[in-house]
Amino acid sequence: MKRSLLVLDETGDTPAHPPRAVAIGDRLVSVVDTGDGRSGLRFVDLLVDAGGAQVKLPHDANIDLRVVIRATAKSAAARLRAEALEAAADVLLGSARPAFARLFASTCARWANS
Numbered sequence: 001m002k003r004s005l006l007v008l009d010e011t012g013d014t015p016a017h018p019p020r021a022v023a024i025g026d027r028l029v030s031v032v033d034t035g036d037g038r039s040g041l042r043f044v045d046l047l048v049d050a051g052g053a054q055v056k057l058p059h060d061a062n063i064d065l066r067v068v069i070r071a072t073a074k075s076a077a078a079r080l081r082a083e084a085l086e087a088a089a090d091v092l093l094g095s096a097r098p099a100f101a102r103l104f105a106s107t108c109a110r111w112a113n114s
């Protein structure tokens with residue numbers, strides 16, 4: 001029986017995941033993490049629970065806020081990728097915090113209504 005083999009590189013890094021987008025009021029928030037993608041997905045879920053709506057991110061989207069969730073890089077290439085993401089961020093988090101997601105979503109909603 002033949003099976004395909006999983007090819008691993010020596011760095012142990014996970015591939016970069018595309019940003020996810022959440023619409024909160026009339027604001028478009030981009031969420032990405034520098035790790036395996038789970039923290040970004042969790043934060044998006046928290047924003048949706050707080051009143052946002054996950055949307056597909058178009059290529060020509062006008063993003064209002066960029067959120068980056070920091071993870072430990074395992075190689076020099078991963079550190080460079082993380083530094084580039086962090087440099088472009090409006091908000092940099094150490095982890096996906098439910099309390100922060102609620103406050104962030106309510107603040108974005110107030111901006112949309114004012």
